[in-house]
Amino acid sequence: MTTKQIYQSLWLSDIHLGCKDCKAEMLLQFLQQTKAKRIFLVGDIVDVWALKRRVYWPESHNQVLQYLMSLAKSGCELVYIPGNHDQLFKAYHGMDLADVKVSKQYRYTSITGKQILMVHGDQFDEEVCFGRFYAKLGDHLYDFLLFLNRSSSKIRHALGYPYWSLAGYIKSKIAKATEAIARYRQAVVNEAVRQGVDVVICGHIHHPELSEQQGVVYANDGDWIENCTLLCETMDGQLQLRRWDDRLKTTVELESVNLAESQALSAEKVA
Numbered sequence: 001m002t003t004k005q006i007y008q009s010l011w012l013s014d015i016h017l018g019c020k021d022c023k024a025e026m027l028l029q030f031l032q033q034t035k036a037k038r039i040f041l042v043g044d045i046v047d048v049w050a051l052k053r054r055v056y057w058p059e060s061h062n063q064v065l066q067y068l069m070s071l072a073k074s075g076c077e078l079v080y081i082p083g084n085h086d087q088l089f090k091a092y093h094g095m096d097l098a099d100v101k102v103s104k105q106y107r108y109t110s111i112t113g114k115q116i117l118m119v120h121g122d123q124f125d126e127e128v129c130f131g132r133f134y135a136k137l138g139d140h141l142y143d144f145l146l147f148l149n150r151s152s153s154k155i156r157h158a159l160g161y162p163y164w165s166l167a168g169y170i171k172s173k174i175a176k177a178t179e180a181i182a183r184y185r186q187a188v189v190n191e192a193v194r195q196g197v198d199v200v201i202c203g204h205i206h207h208p209e210l211s212e213q214q215g216v217v218y219a220n221d222g223d224w225i226e227n228c229t230l231l232c233e234t235m236d237g238q239l240q241l242r243r244w245d246d247r248l249k250t251t252v253e254l255e256s257v258n259l260a261e262s263q264a265l266s267a268e269k270v271a
Contacts, residue, residue, distance in 0.1 A: 029244075184205050202220050239257045
């Protein structure tokens with residue numbers, strides 16, 4: 001029996017259950033080999049938009065949802081911050097739904113005493129958007145990228161290669177996409193500075209990142225459409241960005257920040 005990885009906290013966002021591009025099987029494998037005191041669901045967990053277009057709900061998507069609910073019932077603290085694709089749940093702000101706390105944003109004190117703000121990030125769309133034309137064009141291009149991603153994944157799987165995000169690679173080469181990511185990052189960091197927190201965790205743009213910006217740790221936990229990434233707080237106070245490796249059948253560390261040693265953060269706030 002595989003020994004479970006134990007964490008203080010986990011952050012998952014942009015799972016998009018109900019969307020045919022959701023990597024539910026990989027996420028379920030990760031959850032089953034992991035134990036955490038608390039799990040924060042940072043928006044777009046169920047893709048209501050996709051379900052309105054076409055009902056798609058395979059057994060793997062149901063298993064992920066049921067597994068998360070079973071964790072909540074067994075004592076794991078589950079907090080749900082709805083996004084734009086599941087915005088109907090924002091109406092339940094401040095309530096508990098089947099042992100799950102629902103909040104439009106959430107603050108948490110880490111094991112090292114750092115103040116962490118969580119937002120999905122869709123509230124910054126107006127600051128990031130280049131206009132209606134680019135927004136509409138971006139939606140169509142993203143759908144096309146996901147189509148290419150599916151085709152690439154099938155070919156790689158047939159050849160025995162592990163999952164790799166073609167969509168993410170292409171996006172990294174598009175100037176307008178990288179500019180939009182930079183604008184989004186700045187908008188989120190500005191909000192973190194305004195609220196006086198040490199760390200801000202978000203999702204929304206499907207671009208995993210862990211970096212220090214203006215004395216704040218900016219953490220985007222990515223998604224389970226393209227990147228299969230998450231954030232975790234280890235038992236010794238590290239904040240890690242991790243990616244599921246389909247070949248190893250476990251996660252690998254991409255970046256980490258030792259919050260206990262991030263003295264520059266607190267010093268800047270005191271100055």
